[in-house]
Amino acid sequence: MLDLLFHNVKSIHFINNVDIGIEGGIITYIKDTGSPMPPAKHVVEADGRVVLPGFNESHIHLEKAYLLQKMEKEATSLQEAIQITADLKKTFTKEDITERATRVLGKCIQSGVTNLRCHVEVDDILQLKAMESILELKEKFANLITLQIVTFPQEGIFIQQHAAELMEESLKMGADAVGGIPYNDRDSSEHLDYVFHLAERYNKPIDLHIDLSDDPDDLSILDIIDRTKKYHMEGKVSVAHMTSLGSVEHHKARKIAAKIADAGINVMALPATDLYLNGRGDFEKIRRGLTPVSILLEERANVIFATNNIQNPFTPFGTGNILDVAYLFAEVTRMGTKEDANTIIDMLTYRSAKALNLTSYGFKIGGTADLVMFDAKNLRDVLLTQPHVVCSYKNGRKVI
Ligand SMILES: [Zn+2]
Structure with missing residues (x-):
């Protein structure tokens, strides 16, 4: 059972929107949105918004x-x-x-x-x-x-x-x-x-x-x-x-x-x-x-x-x-x-x-579960609209 699942995430280096699962502060699951969702204690609905690894x-x-x-x-x-x-x-x-x-x-x-x-x-x-x-x-x-x-x-x-x-x-x-x-x-x-x-x-x-x-x-x-x-x-x-x-x-x-x-x-x-x-x-x-x-x-x-x-x-x-x-x-x-x-x-x-030699950084299996969701639907808008942070997690724990 995942601790946390981010659903329908738009991110950099992924062509399609993805779901990202976290267990014990580590990313353990990444699949295209639309795949059968694994069980999770808590789901964050990104609804196509941009989520980045901080x-x-x-x-x-x-x-x-x-x-x-x-x-x-x-x-x-x-x-x-x-x-x-x-x-x-x-x-x-x-x-x-x-x-x-x-x-x-x-x-x-x-x-x-x-x-x-x-x-x-x-x-x-x-x-x-x-x-x-x-x-x-x-x-x-x-x-x-x-x-x-x-x-x-x-x-x-x-x-x-x-x-x-x-x-x-x-x-x-x-x-x-x-x-x-x-x-x-x-x-x-x-x-x-x-x-x-x-x-x-x-x-x-x-x-x-x-x-x-x-x-x-x-x-x-x-x-x-x-x-x-x-x-x-x-x-x-x-x-x-x-x-x-x-x-x-x-x-x-x-x-x-x-x-x-x-x-x-x-x-x-x-x-x-x-x-x-x-x-x-x-x-x-x-x-x-x-x-x-x-x-x-x-x-x-x-x-x-x-x-x-x-x-x-x-x-x-x-x-x-x-x-x-x-x-x-x-x-x-x-x-x-x-x-x-x-x-x-x-x-x-x-x-x-x-x-910064952050070897476990990023959205990959085994990556540190730092995730920040922005109120933007594409990467260009993150730069151009200065979107606010909807929520953020550090090592799988909620910060904002
Ligand atoms: Zn300086």
Whole structure:
């Protein structure tokens, strides 16, 4: 006897509508709608509406969300954003971090996110304050949303006194991935060497902030491709921003994109931040400042998008609803066809699950029973109409 049966579901990667059955938090039954229904303790009638295995928010900063009211001046460049945030961080308390992070998680859950990867800052200012707070939230919210925590040296590793040891300590505490930011340290190669060594020692994936500029010579991605191969970490490395590649000559960018795909490196575009901070030196032909998504897609790299920041010096926008970012991403990448809408929904689900190494994600026998039903009858409407979540289940248990 099934615990739960979703009847007449429209979903991505299924041609026909299907029925999906759950037992003990796992998907154990999938058949086309119209097949004889197996017995179930509870039936959810989808009536042809879209049901997805939950959105993945693949890159977000919880502890520095909602800072606008604390700011005395506005940031107009990446360096100013880093500086203003570093100053504000001195005032953060654990309670304050927990309160703002909880608000973000609430918004994410309401918009249909069931997995979330957050970058949590460790440095001489915060030390392990944010790490402790977010680890507690990971535990507290486990029945509603799965958190992956990246230990993130936003202020650099070698230009800080304790960042290296704090990163290691946070992995011992339970961080899930090793972060990095080679453009904010004394030497990019040295920074990357440390990150790759650390990831190897703790057997963790890597998730880096890189090449956030319009300068076509900012290509730490080339060093990252080499190291990914050298350390045999294909599929375990993600890079965010990489906007400089968008300013590289087309044929050269295409070759790099092919190498990214070959190394299995996941690329995360962060449109709200990338559009806001880049292109500011252009007075004509003003660049959008995004990574070249179409070239990456054509070369079959796993390229996705995420929120990054909510209302802080880096990005004074953001609602916490990932579908708002999806809409922005669709417009700025000119992904306007019906097929593009499917690709965007795939990025929010299966493609981002691949980046987050979520092996039991998705509608398959043995898959984790995360299911979110939207008030929409087709995938394009999920993107275009911002439908509300009718109901959602995490590990087979009702969330909304
Ligand atoms: Zn970020």
